[in-house]
Amino acid sequence: MIEEARKFDQLIYTEDEQKVLRVWKTNRNRIVKILTSNYIILTVFYFVVVLFTKDKLLPFKLIFKPNTIFTPWYEVAYILELVFFMCGMSAMIATDTLCVTFICQTCMHLKIVEVMLKNCDKNNKGIIAIIKKHVEILEYGRDVCGELSTSILCQYITMFFITCFATFTCQLTTIPAMRNKMIWVSLMIYFLFLITCVAGELVTSISENIAISLAQSKFVSYDEKEETRDINNMIVFIIMRAQQPLKLKVGTYGRINLQFYTSTFKNIYSVIMLLKTVYN
Template structure:
């Protein structure tokens, strides 16, 4: 069904392999049970550790990242049917556009597919670098540490042979975690990117109304009515994406500011060049994931607004009165753009992303001043 759509194929294939969507197999039990257990040991560590601020910050980052990972996985399972229906809807709309004979529409789809493949591969590459960083960090530490701080009652994880076993366990979980976290982001961004294509397609339909003979008022009116129907289709499509992801993005929003602030502070207190490089890899991966979401969500909102401009730029003054009213309906609805929201309240825009960065930097400077 989705195999011919490069925009989402790789992401769905990875999630499907781990049985987080479509399939049900032993892989789902393995990845969820083992990662959930590891997250529980991480929380145990955070609440009971007496290590220094440097260890606490790094391991708090890892804990939040892993919690976000399993939260996404459980949301996929909880709303699996709705995600599958959304993907089926996207595939249907995609194939309808692909069947168009217009070269502009085909160019939009090809461009989206190309950008989607680049994004997926780039995110997986950053995930690989981060995984390597997790594994290498203990090698450059001044004392024995694990890739992710954990605590199991009755066991000293830093003593042989528990340390070696737990190190292998955590590093085995790391690529699995990447395959749970990164493809979800890439899938959602791919769905949003297709929403952008739909908006541009609607704009194109409106702009080409002038190619219809003006004496054929009925043909123009029918075309405008089809544009209204297509606009409603876009609205429903975006609403479904928002319903499935808005609270996932709320968790991400709350976590990202804290993580970025903590990692920036960690950069100034570590004294090893290798560890500095590794922390920079952590920051790059987290920043790239969140930026991709906000960038394309903001673009989706802007392209929805651009529908109003495209409708106004038609030769509406040459149309009959009833058609002019239909054009007005398109403009009025487009001026209330459908968008992806954080916690179903705040539109995901670059302005919100900038505010998040400003808040993170403010808390970073406060930490720096307090701890000197």
């Protein structure tokens, strides 16, 4: 997958295509900075702020008995949680960075195909070049979505349970510092998961836009010339391939988009209600 990405970067592009490259590279760098800074802020807030509170609250204090909070196990539990949390955050940062990088690159080259369609002359040679480019991008995009599906599934499960238990703890605790921290954790994860869902929605919509722009363009002609019929057949081939858009998935079946984002919150609410019922 990385070798294919390097192959696309070594191609020669026109001035309009270079503008698309610059825009999407800027967007990619901006999103990666936002993700990294949010993960760092979340980690610092989660572990450092509690050390300045009056009782030096252990994260998720509710799951421990009161007489175990100020024993030597307090330090051991805190250090172990810190180690596991840092390892998990490192993995999540790496996953999100790779996801954003490859998804932005896929969307960037799909946009380049749209630019090629707008600037292409109506001849067989130009259309064939666009078909080859489109096929390469779709195959690369499917490889990217397939490789990312497993890591996104693991990340989704982690985020789902963290959000459930953070919200559940927030509802039960009477300690203001603990409640504020759990609210912060929940909101940050909601935002970070939203970025992943927007990326999935984006790659699907951009791959569909090629078929829409072709159908609305002046490429299709109704002349009876043989050359015109050949061009129409090739355009129909592009439209047929674009009718199966790229999809970023969670595992095998779940499709990442904004609808999946809203359904996830419904599931989180259901789990929280179940936990409250069991707890009470």
